[in-house]
Amino acid sequence: MSSPHVILLPYPAQGHVIPFLELAYCLADSGFEVTFINTDHIHVRVTEAIAAVEHDTGMINLVSIPDGLESIEERSDLVKLSVRLSEVVPKSLEELIDKINKSGDGSRITSLIADENLSWIMPVAKTMGLHTVAFWPAAAATLSLLLSIPKLAEDGVIDDKTGLAKIEEKVQLSPGMPSILPREFAWNGLFCDLKSQEALFNKLMDINKGLEFADMIICNSFHEIEAPTFKFMPKVLPIGPLLSGRRTGKAVGNFWPEDSSCISWLDKQNLSSTIYVAFGSFTVFDKLQFKELALGLELTGRPFLWVVRPDLTDQTCNAYPEGFRERIGSRGMIVGWSPQQRVLAHPSIACFVSHCGWNSTMEGVTNGVPFLCWPYFTDQFMNRTYICDVWKNGLEVSHGEDGVVSREEISGKIEKLLGDEKIKTKALALKDLAFKAISHGGSSFKNFNSLIETIKH
The missing domain is CATH 3.40.50.2000 (Glycogen Phosphorylase B;)
Known part of the structure; x- marks a missing residue:
């Protein structure tokens, strides 16, 4: 019997690729065939960094797809990058999955785990009959703000067109959760002009819609460190901390060679x-x-x-x-x-x-x-x-x-x-x-097993 085959698709940024690759190792350890998809530009950087320190990726297959941009300079503009990704990745991913499935090399792809920032890809994966999981690689509290955008706009905390702050007071979504100034919300910290800010905010709306097609939402946190947030968002399962660099000789997804x-x-x-x-x-x-x-x-x-x-x-x-x-x-x-x-x-x-x-x-x-x-x-x-x-x-x-x-x-x-x-x-x-969370019987250990059961068949 062939192994279940999962593909992982991180957002093309260092802080996203690293936990995604550790998740890939965990899945490979659990018997999955794993294909890891970077954009072409990031794929080159990661593979060059891996080669420089003579690490390997074990049983994980690294492949790439276009990001829709041409010049290297443009990739520092995260707003432009995000918009172009949403325009070119769905078709490229569909073609790649079809190619892999028809190649006869390994088993057919059964599941997609995509970065929550790319969750507009979820409907495409669903039409292809795949299990779909959204992975949020940051704090659950930040995700809670993204999912609360309609309520924040309704309450007059942010502008409903741009997401920009309308008040100067700190906001707390639920008792025990962090209080934060609206001008410090994640989508307000990209130093962009008003037009770009509006384009970015529209993409966030698409991301939230895409999450409706996810079978599961997981995140790189653990219950004990954000308990009030997980009470506020009970459907989000923490499976972290996913720690890179603990596997001797294994690549960790860096964009630069490590100086050991x-x-x-x-x-x-x-x-x-x-x-x-x-x-x-x-x-x-x-x-x-x-x-x-x-x-x-x-x-x-x-x-x-x-x-x-x-x-x-x-x-x-x-x-x-x-x-x-x-x-x-x-x-x-x-x-x-x-x-x-x-x-x-x-x-x-x-x-x-x-x-x-x-x-x-x-x-x-x-x-x-x-x-x-x-x-x-x-x-x-x-x-x-x-x-x-x-x-x-x-x-x-x-x-x-x-x-x-x-x-x-x-x-x-x-x-x-x-x-x-x-x-x-x-x-x-x-x-x-x-360490209790990721140890046998811990909260994240149990949640990771729930993920395995969801995408195994």
């Missing part, structure tokens, strides 16, 4: 001594903010590991303060990209200065690491609210009147964070909850 030399550097540092600084794949700093960050790290006098992407700021190589590298010497290590899960699990790490992307949030939580929050856009403000106001396992930076986080603020907040025993205790308690 930082692990041997961490081995030389004292226990709980090192500041880890990483801002994900999208955050961009101007040169002034970049320099203040560098000088803030220097000012701490502590060892630090800083992930500096080539595009973190303009002309990154020339952006460091004069004499900075010479002054810090071996006390600081700077890499282009890190094996983050391994870094956060390292006993020398004391805290995580983070943009609060959800993958980073889950990885920090599951390793019991306190956060210094520095959100940049989209859902990162919600995650910051969780860390600072709900879970209380971190602090946040404050911007000056000029919009810049000063070197003194950075250094001072790090010292305050590392001296707070209550935050350390909270962080370790969350770590225990995370």
Whole structure:
């Protein structure tokens, strides 16, 4: 008897591909044949990064489809990308499924697990007779806002055409859930013009309609960390945290090759001594903010590991303060990209200065690491609210009147964070909850088995 065959389709962004690939491994471990679909552009980046560190993807077949764009520059415009994906992916996916089914290689495709941001693909999958699952790779609280758009518009919280904030007060959907300013809703943080904002908001409406065709909605969270949200949305099943980087020699879906030399550097540092600084794949700093960050790290006098992407700021190589590298010497290590899960699990790490992307949030939580929050856009403000106001396992930076986080603020907040025993205790308690959730008999373990039963036949 042939194995059930599932295809996975993530949104083409780093924070989405990583948990999707870990989900793919979990499904392969459970006996599924797995085909993983990236867009052509992302497929090239992922496969090049895999080759550079000589990892493999095990039993997972990586394939690609077009994203509808031509120039590389356009892919930084997430609004344009989202619109073009909805125009070209349905036909491309249908053709790919038909090709795979007719090839005779392996079993016929039986199920589709698609990114919730691409759930307009669900009706197409249904017409092809597939089981359909929507996967939300971020906090369930952020998903709850998306699903509450009609009510938020009706209540005058947001504009019903653009989604832009109409009030300045914080909003809480249900008791116990995070309170957040409407201007910090995920769809209001993409720095786009009014026309693009309206186009994006219209796509969100299509996403919500597509979810009606999903047999199941799953998310990369766990019940204990967002219990009031799952009470508010009982049909959403948390199966996380899906942790990348725990499988030796396996690809984790990075867009940049990992620099693993930082692990041997961490081995030389004292226990709980090192500041880890990483801002994900999208955050961009101007040169002034970049320099203040560098000088803030220097000012701490502590060892630090800083992930500096080539595009973190303009002309990154020339952006460091004069004499900075010479002054810090071996006390600081700077890499282009890190094996983050391994870094956060390292006993020398004391805290995580983070943009609060959800993958980073889950990885920090599951390793019991306190956060210094520095959100940049989209859902990162919600995650910051969780860390600072709900879970209380971190602090946040404050911007000056000029919009810049000063070197003194950075250094001072790090010292305050590392001296707070209550935050350390909270962080370790969350770590225990995370591992109980994914252990045998845990809440996420049971929900993952429910997913298996739904798509197995």
